[in-house]
Amino acid sequence: MARTRLTAQDRHAQLVAAALQAFAEGGYAGTTTDQVARIAGVSQPYVIRLFGSKQELFLATLRYAGDRIEATWRAAAEQDPTLHGLGHAYKQLLAERELLIVLLHGYGAAAETTIGDAVRACYGNLYTVVRELTGASPDEMRDFFAMGMLITVLGAMRVLGPDAVPPQPWMTDLLGSMPHAGEK
Numbered sequence: 001m002a003r004t005r006l007t008a009q010d011r012h013a014q015l016v017a018a019a020l021q022a023f024a025e026g027g028y029a030g031t032t033t034d035q036v037a038r039i040a041g042v043s044q045p046y047v048i049r050l051f052g053s054k055q056e057l058f059l060a061t062l063r064y065a066g067d068r069i070e071a072t073w074r075a076a077a078e079q080d081p082t083l084h085g086l087g088h089a090y091k092q093l094l095a096e097r098e099l100l101i102v103l104l105h106g107y108g109a110a111a112e113t114t115i116g117d118a119v120r121a122c123y124g125n126l127y128t129v130v131r132e133l134t135g136a137s138p139d140e141m142r143d144f145f146a147m148g149m150l151i152t153v154l155g156a157m158r159v160l161g162p163d164a165v166p167p168q169p170w171m172t173d174l175l176g177s178m179p180h181a182g183e184k
Contacts, residue, residue, distance in 0.1 A: 012060075015040050015047060019061045024098035028058050028109040059118050062106045065099045066122035070129050077133040083144045086130060090148055094161030100152045147178070 006014065018040035022031045033054050037044040051057040069090070076089030093099060103119070110116035131141060154160040159171050167175070 011042075012050060015042070015050060015057070016060055016064050019057050020064065020098045020102055023058060023061055023105055024101040027105045028054075028112075028115065031058075033057065055112075055114060058106075058109075058115065061102055062115075062118050062122055065102050065106075066126060068096070068099055069093065069126060073126075073129060073133060081133050083130070083134050083136055083140060086134065087144065087147065087151075091151060091160070094151070094155040097155060097158075097161060097163075101156050104152065104156055150178070 015036065019031075019036045022036045022039055025031070026035065031054070032044075033047045033051075034044045036057065037047045040047070047057065051060060072089050072093060073086045076085050079085065080088075103122070106115060106119040106122070110119050127141060127145065130136065130144065134140075136144065151160060154174075158165045159167075159175070
């Protein structure tokens with residue numbers, strides 16, 4: 001049976017998908033390019049040839065996560081260009097936990113200059129996109145992003161999302177205080 005060769009763009013996407021999984025599991029410091037290569041089914045030198053370094057692979061993975069969130073918000077705004085509409089769409093990303101966890105790892109690794117620059121640019125872009133799509137005030141933006149960070153952390157801990165753990169009393173209390181927490 002003949003194997004089909006992937007295009008460079010397809011191979012790049014395959015490696016970023018593998019990196020998303022690996023970095024979500026091990027974080028930036030705890031993940032090797034060899035682990036990413038094994039998940040992708042390629043050699044470690046091939047990963048380095050395509051990305052140059054682990055840091056560049058991580059940056060590509062962060063860009064992918066930010067682009068995925070932006071695309072989700074832009075699609076949602078076509079139906080409901082409000083903070084509520086975009087917030088509802090963000091909660092749908094809880095099914096893609098790796099995206100959110102990689103962003104959290106990026107924030108944690110922000111002391112490294114290049115990564116810090118990248119996550120600040122990502123966050124700033126997402127802020128600008130939401131402001132552009134909704135026309136929200138600075139106070140509304142602060143509240144939206146504060147709630148988004150809470151949702152991100154709760155999703156990473158599996159308190160929210162499709163694979164949520166059985167609720168403990170503190171979880172029920174917190175989730176009960178959040179507007180629209182139970183929405184799907």
